[in-house]
Amino acid sequence: MDDIPITISIRKIIFENFNDDDLRFNNDQIFEILKQNKIIESSLTIDDMEIYFKELCDSEILRNIAQNFTTQWFKLFESLNKVQCVSCKEDSYLISSENKICQNTSCGSSL
Numbered sequence: 001m002d003d004i005p006i007t008i009s010i011r012k013i014i015f016e017n018f019n020d021d022d023l024r025f026n027n028d029q030i031f032e033i034l035k036q037n038k039i040i041e042s043s044l045t046i047d048d049m050e051i052y053f054k055e056l057c058d059s060e061i062l063r064n065i066a067q068n069f070t071t072q073w074f075k076l077f078e079s080l081n082k083v084q085c086v087s088c089k090e091d092s093y094l095i096s097s098e099n100k101i102c103q104n105t106s107c108g109s110s111l
C-alpha cells in the first residue's frame with residue numbers, strides 16, 4: 001500500500017481500461033480493479049469509494065449518467081492524457097482543461 005491518493009489511482013485505471021469518451025463504465029468495475037491490484041485496503045467497501053468518484057465528478061473528469069442502487073455509471077467528458085513529470089518521473093492523468101501540474105502531491109511541478 002503506498003501513498004498515492006485514491007483518485008490518482010482511479011484516473012490511472014480509467015486511462016488504462018476505459019479511456020474513451022463513448023464508453024460507459026461503473027464504480028463497481030473500478031472498485032474491483034482497485035481491490036485486485038491491492039491499491040486499496042481489502043476492508044474498504046464500494047460506499048467508501050463514493051467520495052472519490054464525487055471528487056472526479058466535481059472536477060468534471062466524470063459525468064454520472066445513471067445510478068442503480070450502489071452502482072453508478074459514468075462517462076468521461078473527454079479522454080485522459082498521460083503526462084510524465086520531468087521532475088519526479090511520476091505519471092499524471094489529466095484532461096485538457098486541467099492545470100498542467102504534477103499530481104504527485106509531494107512534487108507539484110509544472111508539467
Ligand SMILES: [Zn+2]
Pocket residue numbers: 085086087088089090102103104107108109
Ligand atoms: Zn512530479
